[in-house]
Structure formats: C-alpha cells, structure tokens
Amino acid sequence: MAKLAIVDFSNEDCFKPGTSSWLSIREDICHALDKLGCFVAILPDKISLELRSTFFDTLAELFDFPTEKKVKSFYEKPYPTGYIKVGNAAYESLGIAGATDPEQTQIFEHHFWPNGHNVFRETADLYTKVMEELHHAVTRMVFENYGVEEYLDDHLESTTHMCRFNKYSEPEKTGTNLGLPVHTDSNFSTILYQNHVKGLEIYSKDDEWICIDPLPSSFIFLAGDGFQVWSNDKIRACKHRVILSENVVRHSIGLFSFRVGETHTPKEFIDEDHPLQYKPLNNWEYTQYVKKNASSLGPDYTVKAYCGV
Numbered sequence: 001m002a003k004l005a006i007v008d009f010s011n012e013d014c015f016k017p018g019t020s021s022w023l024s025i026r027e028d029i030c031h032a033l034d035k036l037g038c039f040v041a042i043l044p045d046k047i048s049l050e051l052r053s054t055f056f057d058t059l060a061e062l063f064d065f066p067t068e069k070k071v072k073s074f075y076e077k078p079y080p081t082g083y084i085k086v087g088n089a090a091y092e093s094l095g096i097a098g099a100t101d102p103e104q105t106q107i108f109e110h111h112f113w114p115n116g117h118n119v120f121r122e123t124a125d126l127y128t129k130v131m132e133e134l135h136h137a138v139t140r141m142v143f144e145n146y147g148v149e150e151y152l153d154d155h156l157e158s159t160t161h162m163c164r165f166n167k168y169s170e171p172e173k174t175g176t177n178l179g180l181p182v183h184t185d186s187n188f189s190t191i192l193y194q195n196h197v198k199g200l201e202i203y204s205k206d207d208e209w210i211c212i213d214p215l216p217s218s219f220i221f222l223a224g225d226g227f228q229v230w231s232n233d234k235i236r237a238c239k240h241r242v243i244l245s246e247n248v249v250r251h252s253i254g255l256f257s258f259r260v261g262e263t264h265t266p267k268e269f270i271d272e273d274h275p276l277q278y279k280p281l282n283n284w285e286y287t288q289y290v291k292k293n294a295s296s297l298g299p300d301y302t303v304k305a306y307c308g309v
C-alpha cells in the first residue's frame with residue numbers, strides 16, 4: 001500500500017523560504033503530492049487542545065440552529081455559497097466565502113448569533129489563518145520545486161478561500177455510514193481538519209483506502225482538480241471519501257482554495273513527452289457544473305472530460 005506522508009512543520013523555519021527546514025520539507029511534500037496528491041502536515045502548538053475542544057462544541061451549537069436559519073446563511077460574492085444538505089444524508093455543511101477576510105466570518109457569526117459569539121469568531125479566524133499560512137507555504141514550495149516561481153505572486157493574488165464547517169450525523173440516526181462518496185475536490189487545493197472522530201479516507205494507488213487518524217495536530221492537504229489541470233497531470237487530484245465507523249457525530253473544517261478566473265497550464269509543464277492535456281479551466285464554473293449535474297455525470301466523471309484537449 002502507498003504510504004501517506006506525514007510532514008512535520010513544528011519548526012518555525014519550515015515557514016521560512018530558503019532555510020534547510022524549508023528545503024527538506026519542500027522535497028517531502030512534492031514527493032507526496034506526486035504519489036498520492038495528498039499529505040498530512042503536523043502543526044503542533046498552533047491551537048491549544050482546550051480551544052480545539054471548545055471550538056468543536058461551538059460547531060455542534062451551530063448545526064443545532066433550525067434548518068430555516070442555516071439555509072439563509074448565504075454568500076453571493078466572490079462566488080455563491082451557503083448551506084448544503086442532500087436528502088437525509090449524514091452530511092451537512094455551512095460555508096463562509098472569502099473566509100480569510102475576518103469581516104466575512106463576522107457576517108457569518110452575526111447571522112447565527114446577532115449578539116456575537118467571540119469564541120466562535122476568534123477561533124474560526126485562527127483556524128483559517130493557520131490553514132491559509134500552510135496553503136501559502138505549500139503553494140510556494142510547489143512552485144519553487146517545479147521552477148515556476150515567476151507565476152507565484154499572480155497565483156496567490158488570484159486565490160480566494162472558502163471555509164466550510166461539516167457535520168456528519170451518527171450512522172444509527174441516518175441509517176447510513178456513508179459520510180461523503182468517493183470524489184476529488186473540484187477546486188485547486190484543500191486543507192482539512194477533523195475532530196476526534198475518524199472518517200476521512202484517501203484512495204491509494206493500490207486500490208486501497210488509507211484512513212487518516214484524527215490527531216489534534218494533523219492538517220490534511222489535498223490536491224484538487226485545479227491542481228491537476230495546472231500541473232498538466234504531474235500532480236493528480238486526490239480521491240477521497242468519508243466513511244463513518246463510529247456512532248458519534250463527526251465534525252470537520254475545510255479551507256477550499258480556488259483560483260479566480262482561469263487556470264492555465266504553465267508552458268514549463270509542457271514538452272514533447274508531456275503534451276498539453278487541458279484547455280484553461282474556469283474553476284468556479286466547473287465546480288457549479290459538477291454540483292448541478294452530479295447525479296447524471298456519475299462518480300467516474302473527471303476534469304478531463306470537462307476541459308481535456
């Protein structure tokens with residue numbers, strides 16, 4: 001079975017370009033992305049265990065609001081997003097668009113708690129900040145590794161982040177242990193963080209599934225379809241799913257990073273042995289298309305069918 005890479009970011013130098021820690025981690029994560037499109041980043045000491053536990057309690061409070069309230073939590077810009085629940089499935093999710101802007105978290109907070117909920121807002125901002133920092137560092141490492149740093153600033157400036165809070169109800173309540181079916185994320189890249197309940201599984205190349213231990217210091221980085229298009233298939237979008245094996249509520253947080261406008265494959269990824277695989281991708285239109293047509297497209301639909309050359 002392919003091994004999931006666990007990459008230790010505990011040394012602050014890991015976030016400083018050019019240091020030996022940075023260069024060593026850069027090699028590890030690029031190798032991991034090449035193999036599975038995914039790795040686990042260990043970030044201890046960023047958020048205390050107490051705050052983590054309090055935050056997951058506030059997520060339970062959040063999902064306890066009536067459905068009518070949750071449905072009305074909606075963002076029009078920079079892209080439409082809001083509450084998701086399909087049928088009586090185990091999964092439901094609330095999103096904050098442009099979540100790295102604390103004003104957006106505040107709009108979300110006030111929708112649910114008109115008098116404010118400091119712990120929720122401050123901790124949501126903290127998690128978002130930690131995940132954004134990780135996103136920046138990993139993206140820079142990948143661009144450096146492939147010799148395309150000249151496009152990095154434009155890429156980061158064109159990236160917007162959506163934060164989603166997910167709840168998976170107890171299997172005995174919903175009658176299913178399927179949290180989320182097999183999929184790749186349609187955006188560029190995602191960082192996930194779980195409560196103490198396991199469920200996230202990564203598809204390994206040997207047709208086996210790797211269950212990710214829900215450790216308090218583990219953040220999971222996943223390449224999405226946008227990453228695959230950008231890298232001309234050098235880095236494949238990571239297939240994953242959520243299977244609930246315990247009869248308890250599972251929560252997770254995700255930072256979904258999108259490139260606004262079109263994602264192009266840099267010329268550096270194209271040569272005689274690696275001809276261009278994709279037309280430019282409008283990641284947001286693609287995401288909407290996949291969401292709208294999920295049932296007719298089926299589980300084997302890929303970004304290649306959408307914009308392959």
Ligand SMILES: O=C(O)CCC(=O)C(=O)O
Pocket residue numbers: 164166180185192194199200240242251252253254
């Ligand atoms: O809850 C998780 O761990 C995974 C969520 C996920 O895959 C998604 O929202 O796309």
Ligand SMILES: [Fe+2]
Pocket residue numbers: 183184185240
């Ligand atoms: Fe996903």
